[in-house]
Amino acid sequence: xxxxxxxxxxxxxxxxxxxxxxxxxxxxxxxxxxxxxxxxxxxxxxxxxxxxxxxxxxxxxxxxxxxxxxxxxxxxxxxxxxxxxxxxxxxxxxxxxxxxxxxxxxxxxxxxxxxxxxxxxxxxxxxxxxxxxxxxxxxxxxxxxxxxxxxxxxxxxxxxxxxxxxxxxxxxxxxxxxxxxxxxxxxxxxxxxxxxxxxxxxxxxxxxxxxxxxxxxxxxxxxxxxxxxxxxxxxxxxxxxxxxxxxxxxxxxxxxxxxxxxxxxxxxxxxxxxxxxxxxxxxxxxxxxxxxxxxxxxxxxxxxxxxxxxxxxxxxxxxxxxxxxxxxxxxxxxxxxx
Numbered sequence: 638x639x640x641x642x643x644x645x646x647x648x649x650x651x652x653x654x655x656x657x658x659x660x661x662x663x664x665x666x667x668x669x670x671x672x673x674x675x676x677x678x679x680x681x682x683x684x685x686x687x688x689x690x691x692x693x694x695x696x697x698x699x700x701x702x703x704x705x706x707x708x709x710x711x712x713x714x715x716x717x718x719x720x721x722x723x724x725x726x727x728x729x730x731x732x733x734x735x736x737x738x739x740x741x742x743x744x745x746x747x748x749x750x751x752x753x754x755x756x757x758x759x760x761x762x763x764x765x766x767x768x769x770x771x772x773x774x775x776x777x778x779x780x781x782x783x784x785x786x787x788x789x790x791x792x793x794x795x796x797x798x799x800x801x802x803x804x805x806x807x808x809x810x811x812x813x814x815x816x817x818x819x820x821x822x823x824x825x826x827x828x829x830x831x832x833x834x835x836x837x838x839x840x841x842x843x844x845x846x847x848x849x850x851x852x853x854x855x856x857x858x859x860x861x862x863x864x865x866x867x868x869x870x871x872x873x874x875x876x877x878x879x880x881x882x883x884x885x886x887x888x889x890x891x892x893x894x895x896x897x898x899x900x901x902x903x904x905x906x907x908x909x910x911x912x913x914x915x916x917x918x919x920x921x922x923x924x925x926x927x928x929x930x931x932x933x934x935x936x937x938x939x940x941x942x943x944x945x946x947x948x949x950x951x952x953x954x955x956x957x958x959x960x961x962x963x964x965x966x967x968x969x970x971x972x973x974x975x
Contacts, residue, residue: 703882797833
């Protein structure tokens with residue numbers, strides 16, 4: 638009979654290393670139900686079926702993200718080695734998303750992790766799956782509360798407030814106008830970031846006016862076109878906050894308008910796209926959390942005992958990064974194709 642590791646037991650039960658260690662080695666008091674859960678997990682992991690599943694926790698993932706963040710999440714997924722499928726729905730329309738999610742929801746035994754646009758039709762599919770016992774974890778951007786069990790990500794409203802603070806302090810007390818770039822307000826995360834940004838400007842920097850808005854769908858070309866139009870309509874913008882993806886398109890639009898060194902740019906995520914923009918000063922600040930940490934927490938919650946998964950959300954710490962303090966978690970180069 639093979640020896641089961643503490644890490645495997647932690648992954649199976651959702652318990653901490655300290656709790657598992659106490660139970661296995663008789664260090665301190667451990668509740669009988671906790672001990673029983675650990676013993677059950679050991680028997681399961683030592684069974685033939687358990688041995689076959691040791692590539693990683695069972696889960697499927699559906700992501701509709703910008704290219705940079707998608708690359709980071711794929712790398713994190715491959716590093717975690719889950720037993721499941723990775724669905725890249727870059728620029729997918731609602732019908733395609735519903736088709737993919739609907740098929741995955743047919744198997745109620747497998748947890749589903751997803752980052753998608755929120756919609757009534759999607760909520761109906763997810764609510765029905767939850768009623769059949771499927772565990773739904775949203776990550777990065779949320780959906781309707783009744784449509785998921787748990788949300789994993791950053792406090793997006795606080796992230797928007799942070800962006801407002803960075804811009805407000807940089808511009809000082811002089812009257813200024815700023816713009817905001819959204820991917821799509823159907824992403825709850827984008828909506829919350831924009832709300833946080835607007836309210837913080839109004840509360841703390843009343844001389845700064847949010848004058849323009851561009852919708853870029855997390856796509857480089859669409860973002861470039863939308864930002865170019867916003868600049869034409871509001872040529873005096875002093876700063877731009879991008880709540881989503883498409884940062885390269887934003888940088889291209891500013892460069893074409895001759896504004897690359899004159900407009901403060903705050904965006905999200907540190908990946909091979911944004912890291913390059915930070916290094917060449919096309920972006921000033923990036924607000925980000927570790928993609929691997931977000932995925933690891935989503936997988937943990939997906940397999941945690943019911944009693945351990947009752948919290949509504951897991952909000953991870955985020956940082957503010959510049960060209961001078963790029964985080965170790967980012968991928969510095971574009972992924973190789975082929």
